[in-house]
Amino acid sequence: MKTIGFIIQKEFKQIFRNKGMLPIIFILPILQLVILSNAATYEVKNIKFAYIDYDHTSSSRALVEKFNASTFFNVLTDFPSQEIASSAMLSGEVDVVLEMPTNFERNLLKEKTAELSITINAIDGAAAGVTSGYVNQIVQSFNKDVRMSIIDTSKKIVQPVTIESIPSFWYNTTLDYKTFMVPGILVLLVTMITLFLSGMNIVREKEIGTLEQINVTPIRKSQFIIGKLFPFWIIGMGLLTIGLILAKIIFNTPMLGSLLLLYGYTSIYILVILGMGLLISNFTDTQQQAMFIAWFFVVIFILMSGLFTPIESMPKWAQIVTEFNPIKYFVEVVRMVLLKGSDITNILPQLLKTLLYALIMNGLAVWSYKKVS
Amino acid sequence: MKKENVIVAEALTKAFGDFKAVNAISFEVKKGEIFGFLGANGAGKTTAMKMLIGISKPSSGNAKVAGFDVYNQTESIKKNIGYMSQKFTLYDDLTVKENITFFGGIYGLSRAKIREKRAQLVSELGLEGISNKLVGSLPLGWKQKLSFSVSLLHEPKIVFLDEPTGGVDPITRRQFWEMIYKAADQGTTIFVTTHYMDEAEYCERVSIVVEGRIEALDTPKKLKEQFKVDSMNDVFLKLARNIE
Numbered sequence: 001m002k003t004i005g006f007i008i009q010k011e012f013k014q015i016f017r018n019k020g021m022l023p024i025i026f027i028l029p030i031l032q033l034v035i036l037s038n039a040a041t042y043e044v045k046n047i048k049f050a051y052i053d054y055d056h057t058s059s060s061r062a063l064v065e066k067f068n069a070s071t072f073f074n075v076l077t078d079f080p081s082q083e084i085a086s087s088a089m090l091s092g093e094v095d096v097v098l099e100m101p102t103n104f105e106r107n108l109l110k111e112k113t114a115e116l117s118i119t120i121n122a123i124d125g126a127a128a129g130v131t132s133g134y135v136n137q138i139v140q141s142f143n144k145d146v147r148m149s150i151i152d153t154s155k156k157i158v159q160p161v162t163i164e165s166i167p168s169f170w171y172n173t174t175l176d177y178k179t180f181m182v183p184g185i186l187v188l189l190v191t192m193i194t195l196f197l198s199g200m201n202i203v204r205e206k207e208i209g210t211l212e213q214i215n216v217t218p219i220r221k222s223q224f225i226i227g228k229l230f231p232f233w234i235i236g237m238g239l240l241t242i243g244l245i246l247a248k249i250i251f252n253t254p255m256l257g258s259l260l261l262l263y264g265y266t267s268i269y270i271l272v273i274l275g276m277g278l279l280i281s282n283f284t285d286t287q288q289q290a291m292f293i294a295w296f297f298v299v300i301f302i303l304m305s306g307l308f309t310p311i312e313s314m315p316k317w318a319q320i321v322t323e324f325n326p327i328k329y330f331v332e333v334v335r336m337v338l339l340k341g342s343d344i345t346n347i348l349p350q351l352l353k354t355l356l357y358a359l360i361m362n363g364l365a366v367w368s369y370k371k372v373s
Numbered sequence: 374m375k376k377e378n379v380i381v382a383e384a385l386t387k388a389f390g391d392f393k394a395v396n397a398i399s400f401e402v403k404k405g406e407i408f409g410f411l412g413a414n415g416a417g418k419t420t421a422m423k424m425l426i427g428i429s430k431p432s433s434g435n436a437k438v439a440g441f442d443v444y445n446q447t448e449s450i451k452k453n454i455g456y457m458s459q460k461f462t463l464y465d466d467l468t469v470k471e472n473i474t475f476f477g478g479i480y481g482l483s484r485a486k487i488r489e490k491r492a493q494l495v496s497e498l499g500l501e502g503i504s505n506k507l508v509g510s511l512p513l514g515w516k517q518k519l520s521f522s523v524s525l526l527h528e529p530k531i532v533f534l535d536e537p538t539g540g541v542d543p544i545t546r547r548q549f550w551e552m553i554y555k556a557a558d559q560g561t562t563i564f565v566t567t568h569y570m571d572e573a574e575y576c577e578r579v580s581i582v583v584e585g586r587i588e589a590l591d592t593p594k595k596l597k598e599q600f601k602v603d604s605m606n607d608v609f610l611k612l613a614r615n616i617e
Contacts, residue, residue: 005478014467208462209460209461210464212462216426216451218481372428
């Protein structure tokens with residue numbers, strides 16, 4: 001126990017003496033949280049909208065005016081022909097082109113039906129889907145207005161019965177994207193910093209040769225490893241704290257559940273990450289190698305964590321792969337505890353799997369750490 | 374007066390594939406002796422030493438260090454030895470005092486003992502003015518002397534020095550050897566590798582390693598007589614030429 005104390009003391013001195021490292025540990029994550037939470041948004045806004053009006057009537061102008069009034073669309077220009085519109089789409093000047101044919105108004109009034117053509121740039125399929133939804137909303141609303149005016153002029157017509165569904169959004173009533181993203185980014189920064197630091201740390205001692213010096217001392221493997229990793233466990237918990245404070249102050253993220261539960265879960269989760277870092281450093285000889293391997297895993301884990309894209313929409317095999325992703329569990333737990341106020345019974349499956357993961361990872365890491373070659 | 378053997382090696386071998394870096398070396402080192410392990414770069418000195426200090430498993434042969442077996446009692450060996458590697462291996466980003474505290478701590482010395490040792494060591498090395506300076510800022514010669522002192526911190530029975538004076542100026546080398554003599558006088562056995570042949574003269578007995586084998590082992594005086602030359606340098610050159 002005393003020996004471990006000496007190692008911890010030394011590690012903290014080295015960490016806080018390293019002028020290049022401190023900003024990486026504390027400033028970078030803060031920037032990450034503040035910037036990424038704003039950048040990683042799925043809201044589709046400021047859609048570049050253009051139209052071709054062959055009709056030139058009050059109806060066609062009214063429809064354009066409706067797009068103009070919407071906050072989602074930036075009405076850029078009207079194009080005289082489809083060819084010009086196509087080339088503008090090709091060069092990326094516009095993303096949506098609405099085409100109103102000649103006789104649009106006449107058909108609408110006489111035939112009670114009219115056709116419109118909408119062209120949407122669908123390179124980003126998800127965004128195109130959202131855009132299409134917005135366009136439909138506006139056209140529907142226009143449709144309603146037109147119907148009203150027809151009803152007014154003609155005799156009383158029996159209104160068709162319509163079914164309307166009114167959704168109630170739970171846990172994130174205002175559908176604020178940041179409420180969803182901020183806890184996720186928090187996971188990201190706790191994970192990345194602790195993994196990189198722990199992975200890099202022991203390899204660094206290998207590189208400068210001090211690890212050999214340690215290996216000729218009678219220190220026990222477990223003492224050395226605990227002493228080495230404990231400071232990063234503390235830093236991980238510190239990062240969580242900083243992240244939570246920022247989330248509250250800057251983003252007003254709801255924190256419905258028990259923070260104690262979140263800390264309890266995180267304390268186990270960080271063990272998984274530290275074990276992984278140690279495992280990486282056991283199988284590498286230079287910091288550069290360790291960095292590449294750590295980066296490889298982090299990218300896969302993040303993309304398959306449900307942080308940015310829902311796991312439910314991944315193919316079956318990919319969903320099975322995510323079962324082995326510790327970041328996935330942390331993302332789930334953070335969102336459940338903070339946004340839904342879940343208690344320990346709700347997160348028990350995640351908690352147990354993370355615990356098992358921690359045991360396996362650290363078991364492997366300690367087993368593969370060799371004082372004798 | 375017959376002294377006990379503290380290091381005994383019998384046909385100790387380390388092979389990497391077909392290549393035998395250390396090829397069946399046998400020797401004994403007595404308590405309190407300064408034993409020189411000489412050889413060219415790549416002769417297998419460091420590899421042999423790593424087996425003796427318990428961080429590399431031998432491929433075959435036997436060895437006992439401080440009475441413990443190099444195969445399965447490595448941790449007991451480590452309690453009884455000090456080691457100073459070729460590379461400088463104190464922490465550059467810790468101060469002189471912090472390095473002493475850390476290494477004292479992981480060898481299990483008490484806080485009081487560490488304080489006492491630290492004060493003693495700082496004054497012996499004349500580091501009073503700079504004991505709170507980072508080790509990285511010290512000149513190489515001072516670093517090496519500090520490193521040697523740190524390896525003696527836990528009062529080991531044997532200390533292994535792997536080319537301790539590499540890249541150090543002649544005056545510092547002389548001072549370094551004075552420190553080695555002092556430690557030997559206090560009963561510490563010194564196992565030192567070097568490729569400086571003048572340093573071989575300082576050793577009580579030397580073994581000359583050529584391509585993984587011990588080609589000669591005796592006192593410097595007897596070796597010179599045996600090979601009919603005036604200096605250890607010539608002994609070494611003669612041996613190396615025979616191999617070629």
